[in-house]
Amino acid sequence: MAKLVYFAWVRERIGKSEEELDLPAQVTTVRDLLDHLKTLGEEYEHALQYPEVIRVAINQEHVEHSETIAGAREIGLFPPMTGG
Amino acid sequence: MAKLVYFAWVRERIGKSEEELDLPAQVTTVRDLLDHLKTLGEEYEHALQYPEVIRVAINQEHVEHSETIAGAREIGLFPPMTGG
Amino acid sequence: MSAPTPTIRVQAEDFDLPSELLALTKGRHDIGAVVTFSGLCRDEQGALSALELEHYPGMAEAEMTRIASLALERFSLLGLTAVHRYGKIMPGENIVLVIAAAPHRQAAFDGANFVMDFLKTSAPFWKKEHAVDGSARDWVSAKDADDQAQEKWR
Amino acid sequence: MSAPTPTIRVQAEDFDLPSELLALTKGRHDIGAVVTFSGLCRDEQGALSALELEHYPGMAEAEMTRIASLALERFSLLGLTAVHRYGKIMPGENIVLVIAAAPHRQAAFDGANFVMDFLKTSAPFWKKEHAVDGSARDWVSAKDADDQAQEKWR
Numbered sequence: 001m002a003k004l005v006y007f008a009w010v011r012e013r014i015g016k017s018e019e020e021l022d023l024p025a026q027v028t029t030v031r032d033l034l035d036h037l038k039t040l041g042e043e044y045e046h047a048l049q050y051p052e053v054i055r056v057a058i059n060q061e062h063v064e065h066s067e068t069i070a071g072a073r074e075i076g077l078f079p080p081m082t083g084g
Numbered sequence: 085m086a087k088l089v090y091f092a093w094v095r096e097r098i099g100k101s102e103e104e105l106d107l108p109a110q111v112t113t114v115r116d117l118l119d120h121l122k123t124l125g126e127e128y129e130h131a132l133q134y135p136e137v138i139r140v141a142i143n144q145e146h147v148e149h150s151e152t153i154a155g156a157r158e159i160g161l162f163p164p165m166t167g168g
Numbered sequence: 169m170s171a172p173t174p175t176i177r178v179q180a181e182d183f184d185l186p187s188e189l190l191a192l193t194k195g196r197h198d199i200g201a202v203v204t205f206s207g208l209c210r211d212e213q214g215a216l217s218a219l220e221l222e223h224y225p226g227m228a229e230a231e232m233t234r235i236a237s238l239a240l241e242r243f244s245l246l247g248l249t250a251v252h253r254y255g256k257i258m259p260g261e262n263i264v265l266v267i268a269a270a271p272h273r274q275a276a277f278d279g280a281n282f283v284m285d286f287l288k289t290s291a292p293f294w295k296k297e298h299a300v301d302g303s304a305r306d307w308v309s310a311k312d313a314d315d316q317a318q319e320k321w322r
Numbered sequence: 323m324s325a326p327t328p329t330i331r332v333q334a335e336d337f338d339l340p341s342e343l344l345a346l347t348k349g350r351h352d353i354g355a356v357v358t359f360s361g362l363c364r365d366e367q368g369a370l371s372a373l374e375l376e377h378y379p380g381m382a383e384a385e386m387t388r389i390a391s392l393a394l395e396r397f398s399l400l401g402l403t404a405v406h407r408y409g410k411i412m413p414g415e416n417i418v419l420v421i422a423a424a425p426h427r428q429a430a431f432d433g434a435n436f437v438m439d440f441l442k443t444s445a446p447f448w449k450k451e452h453a454v455d456g457s458a459r460d461w462v463s464a465k466d467a468d469d470q471a472q473e474k475w476r
Contacts, residue, residue, distance in 0.1 A: 005224070007224055007294060008296070009307050057292070062290065081293055082309070083291050083293025084252075084264055084291070084314075091377075145384075164443075165445060165448065168417075196414065197413040198364055204357065206343075209351075210354045260347075274471065
């Protein structure tokens with residue numbers, strides 16, 4: 001089980017701010033996760049249409065898409081940041 | 085007649101903060117002025133020993149040593165600035 | 169000497185620059201330069217009625233602390249404060265505050281500038297614009313210029 | 323659009339950063355970034371009892387206005403304030419304040435930084451140090467680093 005949290009337009013398009021998901025064993029990297037989520041419905045497809053722009057944090061730290069998700073308690077998906 | 089004003093260690097070494105001086109006709113540039121002042125006594129010599137470090141303002145605007153002093157109402161002599 | 173601990177806060181309420189400044193500098197005689205940066209909500213020539221700031225609680229504080237610690241060490245700062253607001257913010261209101269204190273001026277300028285550049289691109293905040301006519305509510309797009317601004321510190 | 327008029331003051335008394343900040347930004351919705359720089363008197367690890375600031379009355383204001391006008395135009399600033407004190411200043415006290423307001427952050431940082439670099443090398447102020455033991459009263463030497471800092475804006 002992985003806890004997923006969504007922010008900004010990723011959250012709006014998926015339609016929820018967080019969820020717990022059972023992930024298939026072959027989903028091992030962030031890139032695998034994004035590909036998998038896109039199969040879960042058109043709201044996910046809409047949110048993750050251009051996966052290369054999606055920023056990802058594991059346990060609240062930025063990671064690359066090539067990173068493994070092994071040991072992740074919390075995975076955050078969001079657009080590029082626009083604070084400051 | 086030119087009004088001369090002195091600041092910081094130039095003022096301290098000359099021993100006054102301002103004076104009016106009659107300048108010889110051949111004193112036409114700032115450099116001439118500095119050379120002339122050095123002949124007026126050892127306090128001037130001490131203040132202007134290294135004329136290249138002396139900053140000069142004519143009518144309260146910075147000028148180079150090659151500048152003419154014609155038309156100067158007020159000539160300021162001082163060390164490099166250390167404000168801010 | 170270890171770097172000082174930064175003051176980091178993420179909050180809905182406004183901040184008070186004078187109080188933050190005083191907290192950082194009071195009673196100290198080793199600080200020669202303090203730079204403050206305030207980011208404010210502009211109304212975009214009257215088109216914008218408000219900004220809504222969303223953030224990733226926990227991670228926002230963690231990233232700001234990480235960025236502040238980098239700046240403290242890199243520029244040998246004597247103190248650093250960073251406060252970022254979230255929620256609805258009206259034109260003219262404060263969004264973000266950074267204060268950097270140092271013995272000399274360039275370190276204070278660079279420290280505050282560095283923190284702002286990294287906050288923009290790394291701290292998990294997102295801005296949504298509310299139009300005056302109520303029609304559009306668009307998420308602000310990230311700017312290439314912000315990524316480039318971050319590059320200047322490499 | 324012509325550049326705004328800078329606020330320039332040379333004074334013996336302390337200044338109040340919050341009041342100056344408010345005067346520059348109050349009621350405005352076009353300012354997105356404000357950078358303040360405060361220069362303070364350091365005690366040099368306890369060796370310094372005070373600074374004495376001498377200035378060239380009239381020319382100090384004129385040079386500060388000239389520098390401020392250059393910055394307003396070069397960085398398209400929305401507002402600029404520069405206040406410089408003279409007379410005796412104790413450790414921990416303010417010496418100089420610069421505030422730059424702009425639509426975006428880099429212009430505000432650059433505006434304040436530019437003004438400080440030029441104030442250091444062009445505004446007619448001179449600092450004399452008073453030692454704690456009363457023995458030495460030395461004029462501060464101009465720094466090559468300050469001339470170099472000014473060069474970066476060429």
